[in-house]
Amino acid sequence: MSDWSVFWLAVQRDLRAWRKPFLISSAVIVIGVTALMTFISLVQDEDEPTVYTIGLVGETSPSLPADMEDLFGPDAEAIFVSLPTVAAAEEALTDGGIGVAVVGADTMMVGPTTSDWLADTTYLALVGEITAERAEELGLSAAEVARLADPGVRVNVVAEVEQDGEANEAVATIALIVMFMAILAYGQWIGYAVVEEKANRVVELLLGAVRPHHLMAAKVVSIGALGLTQVGLLGAVVLTFGLATDRIDVPAVAGWAVFWVLVWFILGYALYGCMYAAGGSLASNTQEAGSTFGPLSLILGVGYMGGLISLSATTDSPVLRIFSFIPLWAPLTMPARIVRGWAEWWEVGLSLALMVAATYGLIRFAGRVYVGGVSRATSRLGWREAWRSSRDVVAS
């Protein structure tokens, strides 16, 4: 029987063992995310336009309401109310009863609650009204009026606006959060699976038939597959809901953004998954496991903060740049820097090379710690002690 067959059997067992928690948590995710999105879509009724109330005092232009509605467009709606005096308009502006007031043909009043957009739009409407009236007084033809109305100001674009930039940043932000949560959650699943086998002493029986490295790798692969499936499920639910209800814009995401996020996710998961397995092997029971996972989760959290800062910052910084080269943090910071357009091609290459090398090295390190850890059924071990103990095991 080949080592590969034994490894595959261990993977299948772990998949079966974690099937129930996987199905339960998946159901919770699907139901929870669907409920949350339904709630958000109900609360955020995006089709409803914003309503502004405009007070009219005295003899205003008869065509003003129609012109203002044209300027408002579909996103805003105007309600016009007649007010008897300027004092009444002042009072209504002060208490927020109206957003803006127009007095006569050429005066507008703004108050403490008047938005800049409403003030600018009202001003433009009044200017249009007055211009049209004066053009008529001057006896200008319709063509001359039209020429005056459109002075032909040209806007030259110096740098092309990247249309997908915002979408990519949104994807990177969501991916960063999901990546952090997934590595943390599934990493700890791996760790607890290791602790369980060690605490039940079943590992002693298994090591008679399975190489310790294969036993550890089986956990990382099987729980990783479940984790990726769950992340995919989450993405599918969001996408399906968004498309079905037309409530959520599915961003036009550049393929390369998704590609880089996936590359770093897989490398980061492999690295942290093995480290959590090694951490689990140090504990003798699940109560102790929490304290061995703590430092790993803290390191992961630092990288997560770095990634969030990268995505919210306006410029690159030396600290983030350094973070994106340190393999423990690169999976969470480099994709963000790539999407922001801050990472040079050689930086991506160097970071990736360091990441691959470190992942390989840390998997080997974690493997040895795991071997030493699971073969010692004593109380909690230190990393160094487990490393030393691995020399005592021939079966590896």
Place this chain on the structure above:
Amino acid sequence: MLELRGLHKHYRDVTALDGLDLSIAPGQMLGFLGPNGAGKTTAMRSVFGLVRPDAGTVVWSGDPITAAVRRRFGYMPEERGLYPKMRVHDQLVYFGRLHGLTAAEAGRVVEQWLGELGLEDRTNAKVDELSHGNQQRVQLVAAMLHSPELLVLDEPFVGLDPIASATMAQLLQDQAERGVAVLFSSHQLDVVEDLCEDVVIVDQGRVVLAGRVSELRAASARRYLDLVLADATVVPTLEGIPSAQVVDIRGDRVRLAVDERADLVALAAAVATVADFTQFTYQPPALSEVFREAVAP
């Protein structure tokens, strides 16, 4: 044949193995005895690669033990190990497959074993729903369902009631008769004496006594005369019998230590003159006494 040759193992300033030698042939049942901390578990773990000796070799049929060879062995560790939330049948099939059985073979063998051990109605039970004795049975099945060539069991009789012990003993005997080399450790020396022809006694990491149980007992210079008296009140008069010394009196049962060179017929006649007895047994010391002598500080 399994051979452990000159094994040494130190953990900092603790000597676990100090030149231990041991061998066991196919079909042999070997009792591995020793006080706590003598090195039995360390020696057994070395067979499965769980301990790397500082010096010495562990070989099977003259060759080092590889991962593939190890899968042909069966092991019951001192600390029992099973997945508590996994069903008995699924768990045993998994262990069988890890040791090279196909899914169909494993399923068939598991059903056969569970039937033989009276566990057929617990096939789909989770392990933590079983009694201690039944968990022990399942653990034993896990060790031998793949028909191993070598069976190593660390304290297999611990925690078993007399009936379960007898069942376990019979199973081990069957395995040995089938040609399996069976090595097991135990502190229940009466069980070992009943079950094994051969024992190895270790202390402080080295073998202090090894051989056939009957020969080890016979090698002692001591002999015992065990009497069951018809009348317990006559005990004091036994004190005067030449070359015999009363060492234990419990009700109507009396044990006398006698010299191995004593004339048995003369001795029986001497006893008969002073006491009526219903039973007269002359025997060498039990294995437990041989053990105590061997490991005495």
